[in-house]
Amino acid sequence: MLTKKQLDLLEFIHTRLQRDGVPPSFDEMKDALDLRSKSGIHRLITALEERGFIRRLAHRARAIEIVKLPESLGGAPSAPTGASSGTGFKPRVINGPHPSPSQPANVTADEVMLHTRELPVMGKIAAGVPIEAISHVDHHVAVPGAMLRNAGSHYALEVKGDSMIDAGINNGDVVIIRETQTADNGEIVVALVEDQEATLKRFHHNGTSIALEAANPAYETRVYPEDQVKVQGCLVGLIRTY
Known part of the structure; x- marks a missing residue:
């Protein structure tokens, strides 16, 4: 109606x-x-x-x-x-x-900016304990052009877990990621840990270490040597289905 x-x-x-x-x-x-x-x-x-x-x-x-x-x-x-x-x-x-x-x-x-674009959904990303690295296209999703204001390539991931709920990111949400290998402190990133596991966390670089911080007090911040973490992209948007 x-x-x-x-x-x-x-x-x-x-x-x-x-x-x-x-x-x-x-x-x-x-x-x-x-x-x-x-x-x-x-x-x-x-x-x-x-x-x-x-x-x-x-x-x-x-x-x-x-x-x-x-x-x-x-x-x-x-x-x-x-x-x-x-x-x-x-x-x-x-x-x-x-x-x-x-x-x-x-x-x-x-x-x-209103028109949509089709982005590949590259499987699931852990908002919790890191899961296996993501390397395949699961399906595609239509994304409003307003989410893609920044230049560069983008992709989407389905969130698995609840460690980012205080940042408004829930289990089952689809996050839109801009591909980049660098990030500023405080940005939410897709981080590849030890070339094997990927996770969605808030990024903090301090000296020779990198902290991946959850947005849920039930999860502890994980700290790694900087050579064990590779930024795969930064969060630019989110799609939620009710």
């Missing part, structure tokens, strides 16, 4: 696609719904996507696919999975302007 604002936005996008063949800009959406900022539009679009009414296309600026419409906007009644209908609503894919390597023409930075 959609809220009034979500329904209003879906109707506005659908009407503009039918009329112009291209989706409205974020500024046009904001003005149409009388919102004070584009962050409200971001939230509404995310809600519509989560509920299966629209789909944003990765790497394509201002590209929105309407997957379905509610009955109040002329959509077909819900059908059982696998059922087919010759009169049901058919998705339309609307491609925005061709993107350039830096930023697409006529697209704001906010709109570029």
Whole structure:
């Protein structure tokens, strides 16, 4: 079930696609719904996507696919999975302007940051006692572009354990990691210990030793000689499924 604002936005996008063949800009959406900022539009679009009414296309600026419409906007009644209908609503894919390597023409930075990217999930990472080093792609996950503001390669890991719960990282969360071999004190990192085990901990470098600190008083801080710890990446974001 959609809220009034979500329904209003879906109707506005659908009407503009039918009329112009291209989706409205974020500024046009904001003005149409009388919102004070584009962050409200971001939230509404995310809600519509989560509920299966629209789909944003990765790497394509201002590209929105309407997957379905509610009955109040002329959509077909819900059908059982696998059922087919010759009169049901058919998705339309609307491609925005061709993107350039830096930023697409006529697209704001906010709109570029909203689009998602597929990242490999490289298995599980221990938020507790270190586990075996991670070296294979388990599956992929779609990540909002706003999480990937820093340059460089990124990957994702599923958290196993509860040693970082006081930092807001729970068992089962998916953490987004920017690949790097260096870190500042206090950053949460993926650390490879003795080339065999990987763990997610807060990093502290002091002289010739490195401390890997948990965010849970039930776990003690582990200290290693600096040549036994290799930083594999720094935490930049988190995805949680309820």
